[in-house]
Amino acid sequence: MKPETTVIGIQPIELLSRVSGLKEQGCRIVQICCSKKEDAYEMDYSFDNCGALIDLKLTVSPGDEIDSISAIFLPAFLYENEIESLFGLKIRNKAVDFGGKLYQTAKQTPFADKDGENNE
Protein backbone atom coordinates (compact mmCIF):
# COMPACT_ATOMS: atom_id res chain seq x y z
CA MET A 1 0.00 0.00 0.00
CA LYS A 2 1.45 3.31 -1.01
CA PRO A 3 0.09 6.78 -0.35
CA GLU A 4 -1.09 8.65 -3.40
CA THR A 5 1.52 10.69 -5.25
CA THR A 6 0.63 13.29 -7.86
CA VAL A 7 3.32 14.86 -10.00
CA ILE A 8 2.33 18.09 -11.76
CA GLY A 9 4.61 19.70 -14.33
CA ILE A 10 4.41 23.50 -14.18
CA GLN A 11 6.11 26.58 -15.68
CA PRO A 12 8.37 28.69 -13.43
CA ILE A 13 5.98 31.62 -13.83
CA GLU A 14 3.09 29.65 -12.32
CA LEU A 15 5.05 28.68 -9.23
CA LEU A 16 3.84 31.30 -6.77
CA SER A 17 0.16 31.06 -7.70
CA ARG A 18 0.23 27.25 -7.60
CA VAL A 19 1.95 27.24 -4.23
CA SER A 20 -0.51 29.81 -2.82
CA GLY A 21 -3.31 27.55 -3.99
CA LEU A 22 -1.78 24.61 -2.12
CA LYS A 23 -1.43 26.73 1.00
CA GLU A 24 -5.14 27.54 0.85
CA GLN A 25 -5.92 23.84 0.57
CA GLY A 26 -4.09 23.37 3.86
CA CYS A 27 -1.02 21.62 2.49
CA ARG A 28 2.30 21.40 4.29
CA ILE A 29 5.69 21.66 2.60
CA VAL A 30 7.72 18.48 2.67
CA GLN A 31 10.84 19.45 0.78
CA ILE A 32 12.35 21.11 -2.27
CA CYS A 33 14.74 19.07 -4.36
CA CYS A 34 16.95 20.32 -7.16
CA SER A 35 18.62 18.06 -9.68
CA LYS A 36 20.74 18.54 -12.74
CA LYS A 37 19.12 17.46 -15.95
CA GLU A 38 21.27 17.80 -19.05
CA ASP A 39 21.70 21.57 -19.52
CA ALA A 40 19.00 22.60 -17.09
CA TYR A 41 17.98 22.15 -13.50
CA GLU A 42 14.85 20.35 -12.42
CA MET A 43 13.11 21.51 -9.28
CA ASP A 44 10.71 19.36 -7.28
CA TYR A 45 8.51 21.11 -4.74
CA SER A 46 6.84 18.46 -2.60
CA PHE A 47 3.79 19.12 -0.47
CA ASP A 48 1.74 16.95 1.81
CA ASN A 49 -2.03 17.02 1.74
CA CYS A 50 -3.34 14.78 4.54
CA GLY A 51 -0.96 11.98 3.67
CA ALA A 52 -1.05 12.40 -0.11
CA LEU A 53 2.04 13.78 -1.78
CA ILE A 54 1.78 16.56 -4.37
CA ASP A 55 4.89 17.28 -6.37
CA LEU A 56 5.30 20.38 -8.51
CA LYS A 57 8.00 19.84 -11.10
CA LEU A 58 9.55 22.66 -13.08
CA THR A 59 12.64 23.16 -15.19
CA VAL A 60 14.90 26.19 -15.02
CA SER A 61 17.90 27.19 -17.11
CA PRO A 62 21.20 27.86 -15.32
CA GLY A 63 21.03 31.68 -15.51
CA ASP A 64 17.40 31.99 -14.39
CA GLU A 65 16.34 33.43 -11.08
CA ILE A 66 13.62 31.54 -9.22
CA ASP A 67 11.02 33.11 -6.96
CA SER A 68 11.21 32.14 -3.34
CA ILE A 69 8.13 30.53 -1.85
CA SER A 70 9.27 31.27 1.70
CA ALA A 71 6.69 34.09 1.99
CA ILE A 72 4.00 31.43 1.62
CA PHE A 73 5.69 28.48 3.35
CA LEU A 74 8.28 29.82 5.78
CA PRO A 75 10.37 26.64 6.22
CA ALA A 76 11.08 26.72 2.48
CA PHE A 77 13.89 29.19 3.18
CA LEU A 78 16.15 26.39 4.40
CA TYR A 79 15.67 24.30 1.26
CA GLU A 80 16.14 27.35 -0.94
CA ASN A 81 19.35 28.31 0.80
CA GLU A 82 20.52 24.73 0.52
CA ILE A 83 19.92 24.77 -3.24
CA GLU A 84 21.74 28.11 -3.60
CA SER A 85 24.63 26.69 -1.64
CA LEU A 86 24.95 23.33 -3.38
CA PHE A 87 23.74 24.09 -6.91
CA GLY A 88 24.66 27.75 -7.26
CA LEU A 89 21.17 28.70 -8.45
CA LYS A 90 19.76 32.13 -7.58
CA ILE A 91 16.52 32.32 -5.63
CA ARG A 92 15.12 35.80 -5.00
CA ASN A 93 13.21 37.22 -2.00
CA LYS A 94 14.02 34.51 0.51
CA ALA A 95 12.69 35.09 4.03
CA VAL A 96 16.15 34.40 5.44
CA ASP A 97 19.18 34.70 3.22
CA PHE A 98 22.45 32.96 4.04
CA GLY A 99 24.08 34.41 0.92
CA GLY A 100 24.82 31.01 -0.59
CA LYS A 101 26.76 30.05 2.52
CA LEU A 102 24.43 27.69 4.35
CA TYR A 103 26.80 24.85 3.52
CA GLN A 104 30.37 25.90 4.03
CA THR A 105 32.43 23.79 1.71
CA ALA A 106 36.00 24.35 0.66
CA LYS A 107 35.04 24.51 -3.01
CA GLN A 108 31.88 24.70 -5.09
CA THR A 109 30.07 21.37 -5.00
CA PRO A 110 29.99 19.29 -8.21
CA PHE A 111 26.19 19.55 -8.32
CA ALA A 112 26.64 23.02 -9.78
CA ASP A 113 29.20 21.84 -12.28
CA LYS A 114 27.97 21.84 -15.85
CA ASP A 115 29.92 18.98 -17.32
CA GLY A 116 31.11 17.41 -14.13
CA GLU A 117 34.68 18.27 -15.16
CA ASN A 118 35.80 19.15 -11.69
CA ASN A 119 34.38 16.02 -10.19
CA GLU A 120 36.82 14.25 -8.02
Next chain:
Amino acid sequence: MSRRSVIPFGPQHPVLPEPIHLDLVIEDEIVVEAIPSIGYVHRGLEKLAETRDYIDYVYVAERVCGICSFMHGMGYSMAVEDIMKLELPPRAMYLRVIWAELSRIHSHLLWMGLLADAFGFENLFMQCWRQREKILDIFEMTTGGRVIFSVCKVGGVRKDMDEDSLKIILKTLDEVGGELKEIETTFLTDKSVVYRLKGIGVLTADEALSLGAVGPMLRASGVGQDMRLTGYAAYGELDVPVVTSLDGDSFARCEVRMKEIHASIEIIRQAIARIPDGEIAVNVKGTPNGQSFIRLEQPRGEAFYHVRANGSKFLERFRVRTPTFANLPALLKILEGRSLANVPVLILTIDPCISCTER
Protein backbone atom coordinates in the same frame (compact mmCIF):
# COMPACT_ATOMS: atom_id res chain seq x y z
CA MET B 1 21.62 49.13 28.08
CA SER B 2 22.15 45.62 26.96
CA ARG B 3 24.98 44.78 24.61
CA ARG B 4 24.70 42.43 21.70
CA SER B 5 27.34 39.84 21.16
CA VAL B 6 27.72 36.73 19.07
CA ILE B 7 28.71 33.46 20.72
CA PRO B 8 29.77 30.63 18.46
CA PHE B 9 28.27 27.36 19.70
CA GLY B 10 30.29 24.39 18.52
CA PRO B 11 31.55 22.59 16.54
CA GLN B 12 33.51 20.82 19.29
CA HIS B 13 31.82 20.99 22.66
CA PRO B 14 31.09 18.70 25.55
CA VAL B 15 27.30 18.66 25.21
CA LEU B 16 26.78 16.90 21.93
CA PRO B 17 28.95 14.26 20.36
CA GLU B 18 28.24 15.81 16.97
CA PRO B 19 29.74 18.97 15.50
CA ILE B 20 26.71 21.24 15.20
CA HIS B 21 27.56 24.87 14.75
CA LEU B 22 25.31 27.79 15.63
CA ASP B 23 26.08 31.48 15.92
CA LEU B 24 24.06 32.68 18.89
CA VAL B 25 23.33 36.40 18.89
CA ILE B 26 22.78 37.24 22.54
CA GLU B 27 21.71 40.28 24.50
CA ASP B 28 23.09 39.87 28.00
CA GLU B 29 22.19 36.24 28.67
CA ILE B 30 19.22 36.02 26.33
CA VAL B 31 19.42 34.56 22.82
CA VAL B 32 17.87 36.93 20.27
CA GLU B 33 18.77 35.01 17.17
CA ALA B 34 20.38 31.72 16.26
CA ILE B 35 22.07 31.27 12.89
CA PRO B 36 23.00 27.73 11.82
CA SER B 37 25.93 26.93 9.62
CA ILE B 38 26.32 23.58 7.97
CA GLY B 39 29.35 21.87 6.61
CA TYR B 40 31.36 20.11 9.31
CA VAL B 41 29.73 16.78 8.56
CA HIS B 42 28.78 17.46 4.96
CA ARG B 43 30.15 14.61 2.87
CA GLY B 44 28.10 14.89 -0.28
CA LEU B 45 26.88 11.32 -0.29
CA GLU B 46 23.91 12.13 -2.55
CA LYS B 47 26.39 12.60 -5.36
CA LEU B 48 27.84 9.16 -4.68
CA ALA B 49 24.61 7.61 -6.00
CA GLU B 50 25.71 8.53 -9.51
CA THR B 51 28.83 6.39 -9.34
CA ARG B 52 27.66 3.41 -7.28
CA ASP B 53 25.64 0.44 -8.42
CA TYR B 54 22.05 0.91 -7.26
CA ILE B 55 22.16 -2.40 -5.37
CA ASP B 56 25.35 -1.43 -3.55
CA TYR B 57 24.17 2.08 -2.78
CA VAL B 58 22.02 0.79 0.06
CA TYR B 59 25.25 0.56 2.10
CA VAL B 60 25.85 4.26 1.56
CA ALA B 61 22.22 5.14 2.30
CA GLU B 62 22.52 3.29 5.60
CA ARG B 63 25.41 5.48 6.54
CA VAL B 64 23.50 8.72 6.13
CA CYS B 65 23.24 8.32 9.87
CA GLY B 66 24.44 5.65 12.26
CA ILE B 67 21.47 5.99 14.60
CA CYS B 68 18.56 5.57 12.20
CA SER B 69 20.76 3.52 9.92
CA PHE B 70 18.23 0.75 9.33
CA MET B 71 15.47 3.13 8.35
CA HIS B 72 17.65 5.00 5.89
CA GLY B 73 18.47 1.72 4.19
CA MET B 74 14.79 0.84 4.26
CA GLY B 75 13.68 4.19 2.78
CA TYR B 76 16.17 3.87 -0.04
CA SER B 77 15.21 0.26 -0.73
CA MET B 78 11.52 1.15 -0.71
CA ALA B 79 12.10 3.89 -3.26
CA VAL B 80 13.98 1.57 -5.63
CA GLU B 81 11.41 -1.22 -5.11
CA ASP B 82 8.67 1.27 -5.93
CA ILE B 83 10.35 2.19 -9.21
CA MET B 84 10.96 -1.45 -10.14
CA LYS B 85 7.44 -2.44 -9.05
CA LEU B 86 8.73 -5.21 -6.83
CA GLU B 87 6.21 -7.02 -4.66
CA LEU B 88 7.87 -7.93 -1.39
CA PRO B 89 7.03 -11.12 0.50
CA PRO B 90 4.93 -10.30 3.62
CA ARG B 91 7.49 -11.81 5.97
CA ALA B 92 10.11 -9.31 4.76
CA MET B 93 7.68 -6.47 5.47
CA TYR B 94 7.09 -7.69 9.02
CA LEU B 95 10.79 -8.18 9.65
CA ARG B 96 11.40 -4.63 8.47
CA VAL B 97 8.79 -3.35 10.92
CA ILE B 98 10.39 -5.25 13.79
CA TRP B 99 13.86 -3.91 13.07
CA ALA B 100 12.54 -0.41 12.44
CA GLU B 101 10.69 -0.30 15.73
CA LEU B 102 13.68 -1.72 17.59
CA SER B 103 15.70 1.09 16.01
CA ARG B 104 13.16 3.58 17.29
CA ILE B 105 13.48 2.20 20.82
CA HIS B 106 17.28 2.31 20.70
CA SER B 107 17.25 5.84 19.27
CA HIS B 108 14.81 7.17 21.87
CA LEU B 109 16.75 5.53 24.73
CA LEU B 110 19.93 7.06 23.37
CA TRP B 111 18.24 10.44 23.21
CA MET B 112 16.88 10.18 26.74
CA GLY B 113 20.39 9.47 27.97
CA LEU B 114 21.86 12.44 26.14
CA LEU B 115 19.10 14.69 27.50
CA ALA B 116 19.81 13.53 31.04
CA ASP B 117 23.49 14.26 30.41
CA ALA B 118 22.60 17.74 29.10
CA PHE B 119 20.81 18.70 32.28
CA GLY B 120 23.56 17.19 34.37
CA PHE B 121 21.99 13.96 35.63
CA GLU B 122 24.74 11.51 34.80
CA ASN B 123 23.28 8.55 36.65
CA LEU B 124 20.09 8.78 34.62
CA PHE B 125 22.16 8.95 31.43
CA MET B 126 23.88 5.69 32.37
CA GLN B 127 20.58 3.99 33.25
CA CYS B 128 19.07 4.84 29.85
CA TRP B 129 22.10 3.53 28.02
CA ARG B 130 22.14 0.41 30.12
CA GLN B 131 18.67 -0.42 28.81
CA ARG B 132 19.72 0.51 25.31
CA GLU B 133 22.46 -2.14 25.35
CA LYS B 134 19.77 -4.81 25.65
CA ILE B 135 18.24 -3.62 22.38
CA LEU B 136 21.69 -3.60 20.79
CA ASP B 137 22.10 -7.21 21.94
CA ILE B 138 18.96 -8.08 19.99
CA PHE B 139 20.45 -6.41 16.91
CA GLU B 140 23.65 -8.34 17.37
CA MET B 141 21.79 -11.61 17.81
CA THR B 142 19.60 -11.14 14.74
CA THR B 143 21.95 -9.33 12.35
CA GLY B 144 25.51 -9.51 13.67
CA GLY B 145 25.89 -5.75 13.89
CA ARG B 146 25.31 -3.38 16.76
CA VAL B 147 24.59 -0.02 15.15
CA ILE B 148 24.99 -0.49 11.42
CA PHE B 149 23.76 -3.87 10.34
CA SER B 150 23.15 -3.86 6.60
CA VAL B 151 20.22 -6.22 6.85
CA CYS B 152 17.92 -4.34 4.51
CA LYS B 153 18.42 -4.75 0.79
CA VAL B 154 16.60 -3.89 -2.39
CA GLY B 155 13.98 -6.62 -2.68
CA GLY B 156 13.66 -7.60 0.97
CA VAL B 157 15.91 -8.37 3.90
CA ARG B 158 19.10 -10.39 4.18
CA LYS B 159 18.43 -12.33 7.34
CA ASP B 160 15.49 -14.15 8.85
CA MET B 161 14.59 -14.40 12.52
CA ASP B 162 13.86 -17.88 13.88
CA GLU B 163 11.28 -18.74 16.53
CA ASP B 164 13.85 -18.67 19.34
CA SER B 165 15.05 -15.21 18.40
CA LEU B 166 11.50 -13.89 18.36
CA LYS B 167 10.94 -15.35 21.82
CA ILE B 168 14.11 -13.73 23.13
CA ILE B 169 13.02 -10.40 21.64
CA LEU B 170 9.68 -10.58 23.44
CA LYS B 171 11.38 -11.46 26.70
CA THR B 172 13.91 -8.64 26.38
CA LEU B 173 11.19 -6.14 25.53
CA ASP B 174 9.23 -7.12 28.65
CA GLU B 175 12.36 -6.52 30.66
CA VAL B 176 13.16 -3.17 29.04
CA GLY B 177 9.53 -2.04 29.32
CA GLY B 178 9.50 -2.84 33.02
CA GLU B 179 12.80 -1.15 33.82
CA LEU B 180 11.78 1.82 31.75
CA LYS B 181 8.90 2.51 34.09
CA GLU B 182 11.41 3.23 36.83
CA ILE B 183 13.46 5.57 34.64
CA GLU B 184 10.24 7.23 33.52
CA THR B 185 9.26 8.06 37.08
CA THR B 186 12.50 10.01 37.46
CA PHE B 187 12.08 11.84 34.15
CA LEU B 188 8.45 12.75 34.69
CA THR B 189 8.26 13.41 38.43
CA ASP B 190 11.72 14.30 39.73
CA LYS B 191 11.55 17.92 40.79
CA SER B 192 14.95 18.98 39.44
CA VAL B 193 14.32 17.29 36.08
CA VAL B 194 10.85 18.79 35.72
CA TYR B 195 12.31 22.18 36.61
CA ARG B 196 14.72 21.99 33.67
CA LEU B 197 12.06 20.91 31.16
CA LYS B 198 8.61 22.26 32.07
CA GLY B 199 7.63 25.40 30.18
CA ILE B 200 11.01 25.61 28.41
CA GLY B 201 10.95 26.18 24.66
CA VAL B 202 7.21 26.15 24.07
CA LEU B 203 6.07 25.57 20.51
CA THR B 204 2.35 25.91 19.85
CA ALA B 205 0.57 23.65 17.38
CA ASP B 206 0.16 26.50 14.89
CA GLU B 207 3.83 27.43 15.12
CA ALA B 208 4.92 23.83 14.79
CA LEU B 209 2.82 23.37 11.68
CA SER B 210 3.81 26.63 10.02
CA LEU B 211 7.49 26.00 10.76
CA GLY B 212 7.23 22.55 9.21
CA ALA B 213 8.19 20.58 12.31
CA VAL B 214 7.94 16.79 12.07
CA GLY B 215 7.95 13.75 14.31
CA PRO B 216 7.90 13.91 18.12
CA MET B 217 8.56 17.64 17.89
CA LEU B 218 5.21 18.12 16.13
CA ARG B 219 3.37 15.48 18.12
CA ALA B 220 4.46 17.10 21.40
CA SER B 221 2.62 20.21 20.23
CA GLY B 222 -0.59 18.26 19.83
CA VAL B 223 -0.56 17.37 16.12
CA GLY B 224 -0.97 13.64 15.59
CA GLN B 225 0.94 13.33 12.35
CA ASP B 226 2.77 10.06 11.85
CA MET B 227 3.91 8.64 8.52
CA ARG B 228 3.41 5.09 9.78
CA LEU B 229 -0.31 5.73 9.47
CA THR B 230 0.12 5.75 5.68
CA GLY B 231 0.71 2.02 6.09
CA TYR B 232 4.05 1.40 4.40
CA ALA B 233 5.79 -1.95 4.99
CA ALA B 234 3.47 -3.94 7.30
CA TYR B 235 2.24 -0.96 9.30
CA GLY B 236 -1.07 -1.04 7.41
CA GLU B 237 -1.90 -4.37 9.05
CA LEU B 238 -0.86 -3.29 12.53
CA ASP B 239 -2.42 -1.00 15.05
CA VAL B 240 -0.07 1.98 15.38
CA PRO B 241 -0.71 4.07 18.50
CA VAL B 242 0.13 7.73 17.89
CA VAL B 243 1.43 9.47 20.99
CA THR B 244 0.75 13.18 21.38
CA SER B 245 0.94 15.78 24.10
CA LEU B 246 -0.57 19.25 24.22
CA ASP B 247 1.98 21.37 26.04
CA GLY B 248 4.60 21.76 23.30
CA ASP B 249 7.43 22.34 25.79
CA SER B 250 10.62 20.37 26.40
CA PHE B 251 8.83 18.24 28.97
CA ALA B 252 6.15 17.29 26.45
CA ARG B 253 8.77 16.29 23.90
CA CYS B 254 10.42 14.11 26.51
CA GLU B 255 7.11 12.56 27.50
CA VAL B 256 6.13 11.82 23.90
CA ARG B 257 9.38 10.00 23.15
CA MET B 258 9.14 8.01 26.32
CA LYS B 259 5.61 6.86 25.57
CA GLU B 260 6.67 6.09 22.01
CA ILE B 261 9.06 3.49 23.34
CA HIS B 262 6.10 1.68 24.92
CA ALA B 263 4.12 2.13 21.69
CA SER B 264 7.00 0.59 19.71
CA ILE B 265 7.16 -2.34 22.10
CA GLU B 266 3.43 -2.81 21.51
CA ILE B 267 3.87 -2.69 17.72
CA ILE B 268 6.67 -5.28 17.85
CA ARG B 269 4.48 -7.57 19.98
CA GLN B 270 1.71 -7.33 17.40
CA ALA B 271 4.14 -7.90 14.55
CA ILE B 272 5.67 -10.97 16.19
CA ALA B 273 2.20 -12.37 16.89
CA ARG B 274 1.14 -12.00 13.26
CA ILE B 275 4.34 -12.55 11.29
CA PRO B 276 3.61 -14.90 8.40
CA ASP B 277 5.94 -17.64 7.19
CA GLY B 278 7.59 -17.52 3.83
CA GLU B 279 10.36 -15.99 1.78
CA ILE B 280 12.27 -12.96 3.01
CA ALA B 281 13.33 -11.47 -0.32
CA VAL B 282 12.56 -11.49 -4.01
CA ASN B 283 15.01 -11.78 -6.84
CA VAL B 284 15.96 -8.44 -8.29
CA LYS B 285 16.53 -8.45 -12.03
CA GLY B 286 17.17 -5.59 -14.40
CA THR B 287 17.70 -1.95 -13.63
CA PRO B 288 15.32 0.73 -12.36
CA ASN B 289 13.85 3.31 -14.69
CA GLY B 290 11.62 6.06 -13.38
CA GLN B 291 11.19 8.08 -10.22
CA SER B 292 9.78 7.59 -6.80
CA PHE B 293 8.95 9.62 -3.71
CA ILE B 294 8.92 7.75 -0.41
CA ARG B 295 8.19 9.01 3.04
CA LEU B 296 8.58 7.12 6.27
CA GLU B 297 8.58 7.80 9.98
CA GLN B 298 11.99 7.78 11.58
CA PRO B 299 12.60 8.16 15.32
CA ARG B 300 13.08 11.87 14.67
CA GLY B 301 10.14 12.30 12.33
CA GLU B 302 9.21 12.14 8.70
CA ALA B 303 12.03 11.38 6.28
CA PHE B 304 11.69 11.88 2.56
CA TYR B 305 13.48 9.95 -0.17
CA HIS B 306 13.51 10.81 -3.84
CA VAL B 307 15.14 8.42 -6.26
CA ARG B 308 15.33 8.93 -9.99
CA ALA B 309 16.75 6.30 -12.29
CA ASN B 310 17.34 6.21 -16.01
CA GLY B 311 17.54 2.50 -16.74
CA SER B 312 21.25 2.17 -16.16
CA LYS B 313 22.70 0.61 -13.03
CA PHE B 314 23.64 4.04 -11.71
CA LEU B 315 20.97 6.31 -10.32
CA GLU B 316 20.43 9.76 -11.74
CA ARG B 317 19.55 11.37 -8.45
CA PHE B 318 19.20 10.34 -4.84
CA ARG B 319 17.82 12.91 -2.49
CA VAL B 320 17.05 12.52 1.18
CA ARG B 321 15.37 15.11 3.37
CA THR B 322 15.93 14.12 6.94
CA PRO B 323 13.70 14.99 9.91
CA THR B 324 16.31 17.13 11.66
CA PHE B 325 16.57 19.35 8.60
CA ALA B 326 12.81 19.91 8.74
CA ASN B 327 12.98 20.62 12.46
CA LEU B 328 15.70 23.29 12.16
CA PRO B 329 13.30 26.26 11.66
CA ALA B 330 11.41 25.17 14.77
CA LEU B 331 14.68 24.88 16.72
CA LEU B 332 15.73 28.40 15.72
CA LYS B 333 12.32 29.59 16.88
CA ILE B 334 12.39 27.95 20.33
CA LEU B 335 15.92 29.24 20.98
CA GLU B 336 14.81 32.85 20.62
CA GLY B 337 14.26 34.56 23.94
CA ARG B 338 15.73 31.74 26.03
CA SER B 339 18.74 32.10 28.28
CA LEU B 340 22.11 30.83 27.14
CA ALA B 341 22.19 28.15 29.84
CA ASN B 342 19.08 26.53 28.37
CA VAL B 343 20.51 26.27 24.86
CA PRO B 344 22.01 22.75 25.18
CA VAL B 345 18.79 21.25 26.54
CA LEU B 346 16.70 23.02 23.89
CA ILE B 347 18.93 21.80 21.09
CA LEU B 348 18.65 18.29 22.43
CA THR B 349 14.86 18.35 22.66
CA ILE B 350 14.58 18.33 18.85
CA ASP B 351 16.76 15.20 18.93
CA PRO B 352 19.22 16.63 16.45
CA CYS B 353 21.07 14.37 14.06
CA ILE B 354 23.66 16.50 12.35
CA SER B 355 25.03 13.68 10.28
CA CYS B 356 21.55 13.23 8.77
CA THR B 357 21.08 16.94 8.24
CA GLU B 358 24.31 17.60 6.40
CA ARG B 359 24.69 14.27 4.64
Next chain:
Amino acid sequence: MGRFSRSPWVIHYNGSSCNGCDIEVLACLTPLYDVERFGIINTGNPKHADILLVTGGINAQAAEVLKQIYEQMPNPKAVVAVGICAASGGIFADCYNMLGGADKAIPVDVYVPGCAARPEAIIDGVVKAANILDEKYAQFKQKKKRKRENTHEA
Protein backbone atom coordinates in the same frame (compact mmCIF):
# COMPACT_ATOMS: atom_id res chain seq x y z
CA MET C 1 52.29 0.45 34.05
CA GLY C 2 53.85 3.77 33.32
CA ARG C 3 52.96 7.12 34.65
CA PHE C 4 50.76 8.22 31.79
CA SER C 5 48.90 5.04 31.02
CA ARG C 6 47.36 4.80 34.47
CA SER C 7 44.48 7.15 33.97
CA PRO C 8 44.41 8.60 30.47
CA TRP C 9 41.73 11.18 29.78
CA VAL C 10 40.25 11.17 26.33
CA ILE C 11 38.69 13.83 24.15
CA HIS C 12 36.42 12.89 21.28
CA TYR C 13 36.07 14.74 18.01
CA ASN C 14 33.56 13.77 15.35
CA GLY C 15 34.90 14.54 11.88
CA SER C 16 32.35 13.68 9.22
CA SER C 17 31.17 10.57 10.95
CA CYS C 18 27.78 9.00 10.36
CA ASN C 19 27.35 8.77 14.16
CA GLY C 20 27.82 5.03 14.19
CA CYS C 21 31.31 5.16 15.69
CA ASP C 22 30.40 8.16 17.88
CA ILE C 23 27.70 6.35 19.71
CA GLU C 24 30.01 3.38 20.11
CA VAL C 25 32.65 5.67 21.65
CA LEU C 26 29.97 6.89 24.03
CA ALA C 27 28.83 3.32 24.65
CA CYS C 28 32.34 2.57 25.97
CA LEU C 29 31.65 4.98 28.81
CA THR C 30 28.30 3.52 29.79
CA PRO C 31 27.62 0.66 32.23
CA LEU C 32 28.15 -2.39 30.00
CA TYR C 33 31.70 -1.45 28.96
CA ASP C 34 32.38 1.22 31.58
CA VAL C 35 35.93 2.36 30.86
CA GLU C 36 35.67 4.86 33.68
CA ARG C 37 36.58 2.05 36.05
CA PHE C 38 40.07 2.15 34.49
CA GLY C 39 40.30 5.87 35.17
CA ILE C 40 39.51 6.81 31.59
CA ILE C 41 37.39 9.93 31.54
CA ASN C 42 35.85 11.68 28.56
CA THR C 43 36.59 15.37 28.75
CA GLY C 44 35.47 18.25 26.57
CA ASN C 45 38.57 20.31 27.16
CA PRO C 46 41.61 19.57 24.95
CA LYS C 47 43.96 20.88 27.64
CA HIS C 48 42.80 18.14 30.00
CA ALA C 49 43.15 15.36 27.46
CA ASP C 50 45.88 12.79 26.79
CA ILE C 51 44.26 10.83 23.98
CA LEU C 52 42.30 12.22 21.06
CA LEU C 53 39.65 9.93 19.59
CA VAL C 54 38.70 10.89 16.04
CA THR C 55 35.66 9.37 14.37
CA GLY C 56 34.68 9.86 10.76
CA GLY C 57 36.61 11.16 7.79
CA ILE C 58 37.88 14.68 7.51
CA ASN C 59 36.74 17.53 5.31
CA ALA C 60 38.45 20.91 4.89
CA GLN C 61 36.39 22.55 7.61
CA ALA C 62 36.80 19.79 10.13
CA ALA C 63 40.56 19.57 9.44
CA GLU C 64 41.09 23.07 10.87
CA VAL C 65 39.11 22.28 14.02
CA LEU C 66 40.94 19.00 14.49
CA LYS C 67 44.35 20.66 14.15
CA GLN C 68 43.35 23.24 16.74
CA ILE C 69 42.26 20.60 19.22
CA TYR C 70 45.42 18.58 18.64
CA GLU C 71 47.68 21.57 19.11
CA GLN C 72 46.01 22.52 22.37
CA MET C 73 46.59 19.10 23.92
CA PRO C 74 49.60 18.88 26.26
CA ASN C 75 52.50 16.53 25.50
CA PRO C 76 52.77 13.57 25.50
CA LYS C 77 49.63 12.94 23.47
CA ALA C 78 48.27 10.18 21.28
CA VAL C 79 45.67 10.04 18.54
CA VAL C 80 43.32 7.13 17.88
CA ALA C 81 41.45 7.01 14.58
CA VAL C 82 38.23 5.13 15.35
CA GLY C 83 36.55 3.31 12.50
CA ILE C 84 37.35 2.89 8.85
CA CYS C 85 36.27 6.44 7.93
CA ALA C 86 38.79 7.97 10.31
CA ALA C 87 41.42 5.62 8.89
CA SER C 88 40.91 6.26 5.18
CA GLY C 89 37.59 7.97 4.54
CA GLY C 90 35.95 4.56 4.24
CA ILE C 91 32.78 4.38 2.23
CA PHE C 92 32.82 8.16 1.83
CA ALA C 93 36.38 8.33 0.49
CA ASP C 94 35.05 9.17 -2.99
CA CYS C 95 32.73 11.95 -1.83
CA TYR C 96 33.51 15.43 -3.13
CA ASN C 97 33.68 17.06 0.28
CA MET C 98 36.07 14.58 1.87
CA LEU C 99 39.82 14.85 2.28
CA GLY C 100 40.23 11.33 3.68
CA GLY C 101 41.20 9.89 7.05
CA ALA C 102 42.18 11.76 10.20
CA ASP C 103 45.86 11.45 9.24
CA LYS C 104 45.28 14.04 6.50
CA ALA C 105 45.13 16.63 9.27
CA ILE C 106 47.10 15.31 12.25
CA PRO C 107 49.51 12.44 13.01
CA VAL C 108 47.65 9.27 14.03
CA ASP C 109 49.13 6.66 16.38
CA VAL C 110 46.51 3.92 16.47
CA TYR C 111 43.95 2.85 13.86
CA VAL C 112 40.85 1.00 15.08
CA PRO C 113 39.11 -0.97 12.34
CA GLY C 114 35.40 -1.49 11.88
CA CYS C 115 32.26 0.07 10.48
CA ALA C 116 31.07 0.85 13.03
CA ALA C 117 34.03 0.09 15.29
CA ARG C 118 32.97 -2.14 18.16
CA PRO C 119 33.39 -0.90 21.75
CA GLU C 120 35.81 -3.75 22.51
CA ALA C 121 38.00 -2.63 19.62
CA ILE C 122 37.82 1.00 20.68
CA ILE C 123 38.87 0.11 24.23
CA ASP C 124 41.72 -1.96 22.82
CA GLY C 125 42.79 1.06 20.75
CA VAL C 126 42.75 3.34 23.78
CA VAL C 127 44.86 0.84 25.76
CA LYS C 128 47.40 0.77 22.91
CA ALA C 129 47.40 4.56 22.83
CA ALA C 130 47.97 4.68 26.60
CA ASN C 131 51.11 2.60 26.19
CA ILE C 132 52.23 4.93 23.42
CA LEU C 133 51.89 7.81 25.88
CA ASP C 134 54.39 6.06 28.16
CA GLU C 135 56.76 5.42 25.27
CA LYS C 136 56.56 9.02 24.15
CA TYR C 137 57.24 10.20 27.66
CA ALA C 138 60.24 7.87 27.97
CA GLN C 139 61.63 9.16 24.70
CA PHE C 140 61.13 12.71 25.85
CA LYS C 141 63.01 12.01 29.09
CA GLN C 142 65.84 10.36 27.22
CA LYS C 143 66.15 13.29 24.86
CA LYS C 144 66.24 15.67 27.77
CA LYS C 145 68.90 13.58 29.48
CA ARG C 146 71.04 13.47 26.36
CA LYS C 147 70.70 17.20 25.97
CA ARG C 148 71.81 17.74 29.54
CA GLU C 149 74.82 15.45 29.07
CA ASN C 150 75.76 17.29 25.90
CA THR C 151 75.67 20.66 27.65
CA HIS C 152 77.82 19.26 30.47
CA GLU C 153 80.40 17.94 28.04
CA ALA C 154 80.56 21.31 26.31
